Amino acid sequence: MSRWLVLGGTRFLSREVAAAAVARGHEVVCAARGESGPVPEGARFVRVDRDDDDGLAPLRGERFDAVVDTAIISYRWVREALAEFGDTAGHWTFVSTMNVYSDLSRRGDGVDAPLLEPRYTDPEGPEDFGAYGSIKVASEQAVDEVVGDRALVVRPGLVCGPGDPYDRFGYWPARFARGGRALVPDAPEQPFQMIDVRDLAEWIVVSGERGLTGVFDASGPAMTLGSVLEEMASAVGALDLELVPVSTESLAEAGVMPWQGPRSLPLWLPESHHGVVDRDTGPALKAGLRFRPVAETAVAALEYEYALGIERERQAGLTVEEEAELLERTDMTRESGGQPRVAGREPANDRE
Numbered sequence: 001m002s003r004w005l006v007l008g009g010t011r012f013l014s015r016e017v018a019a020a021a022v023a024r025g026h027e028v029v030c031a032a033r034g035e036s037g038p039v040p041e042g043a044r045f046v047r048v049d050r051d052d053d054d055g056l057a058p059l060r061g062e063r064f065d066a067v068v069d070t071a072i073i074s075y076r077w078v079r080e081a082l083a084e085f086g087d088t089a090g091h092w093t094f095v096s097t098m099n100v101y102s103d104l105s106r107r108g109d110g111v112d113a114p115l116l117e118p119r120y121t122d123p124e125g126p127e128d129f130g131a132y133g134s135i136k137v138a139s140e141q142a143v144d145e146v147v148g149d150r151a152l153v154v155r156p157g158l159v160c161g162p163g164d165p166y167d168r169f170g171y172w173p174a175r176f177a178r179g180g181r182a183l184v185p186d187a188p189e190q191p192f193q194m195i196d197v198r199d200l201a202e203w204i205v206v207s208g209e210r211g212l213t214g215v216f217d218a219s220g221p222a223m224t225l226g227s228v229l230e231e232m233a234s235a236v237g238a239l240d241l242e243l244v245p246v247s248t249e250s251l252a253e254a255g256v257m258p259w260q261g262p263r264s265l266p267l268w269l270p271e272s273h274h275g276v277v278d279r280d281t282g283p284a285l286k287a288g289l290r291f292r293p294v295a296e297t298a299v300a301a302l303e304y305e306y307a308l309g310i311e312r313e314r315q316a317g318l319t320v321e322e323e324a325e326l327l328e329r330t331d332m333t334r335e336s337g338g339q340p341r342v343a344g345r346e347p348a349n350d351r352e
């Protein structure tokens, strides 16, 4: 048993890391404001606000065998945590992102691919979120400077599963469970990788125990968007579910956004970003990262969707009305014999 500090622990990945560390018999301290939710059972909660001056003061003087920092978009937070615990921590995990890479159109690259220029100042507001990757680069550098000999830097791809606050992956299980004609992007060959939050968390904890160091792209096996949607549809789709593929050109014309956000079809990505979902994750696999089947993640994500309320206003995806309007438009294009924008396949056969 060792002492773990999880900076966060009240939401999604950091919470799952804390839960995995507790389950593996460690003493776990979670440091957060407590606004996102409770820490897992068995972990100790210490209230800190990293936005405050000297925000980590409540933990001053404590020593940890392992520290996990998932700081999403703050260079200052990362530096302050390193200043507070870097000298004494036995192992340090910093959770970064694949957005650190400067050219996200490049497919199959590994961690040596060129990075963005670092940015050492934090965003001024939500509209400054474009700084995400650059701030992570600066944060990784800071980790390397202070605890480079003991540090694991994890660059996850799309993290999915229960507790996901981003509404992206969960859109599909929720949509497929509702059944009927579901509009999907006609991009079946798009590369796709994802990692279940529980698999990533388990690996982070096991790696901390082993003292694994280095930088890793952490995501699942190479798949295609088409196969992933099919697998989810088979796992959680209603009996009358029918996938209706619509060309990506038509979607773009209709103002449907890829990947995330309102009026989007989540997980669909333009080629300019295929490098996010097509990386060489062989080294992480060799280092013990394991993945559960997509179907299992879909089932858990659906349960979480039900817990959140399937009718809620989502941060990502199409509303029922938007989808109906797009399907109608698609049908009209077909009927008018105009340029068919719907893929030539019969949707009902898509799942077989």
Ligand SMILES: NC(=O)c1ccc[n+]([C@@H]2O[C@H](COP(=O)([O-])OP(=O)(O)OC[C@H]3O[C@@H](n4cnc5c(N)ncnc54)[C@H](OP(=O)(O)O)[C@@H]3O)[C@@H](O)[C@H]2O)c1
Pocket (backbone or CB within 6 Å): 007, 008, 009, 010, 011, 012, 013, 014, 015, 031, 032, 033, 034, 035, 036, 037, 048, 049, 050, 051, 069, 070, 071, 072, 073, 095, 096, 097, 098, 155, 156, 157, 158, 159, 160, 165, 166
């Ligand atoms: N989700 C993805 O697909 C994805 C992909 C690539 C990389 N990542 C990376 O994965 C990591 C995990 O992201 P996540 O979304 O799961 O979030 P998370 O880091 O697990 O959760 C955020 C934590 O920060 C705490 N927090 C927020 N404001 C705080 C403050 N002022 N002071 C102290 N604590 C504060 C929150 O707790 P309170 O609100 O209770 O304070 C919460 O526990 C991040 O590094 C992200 O960049 C995620």
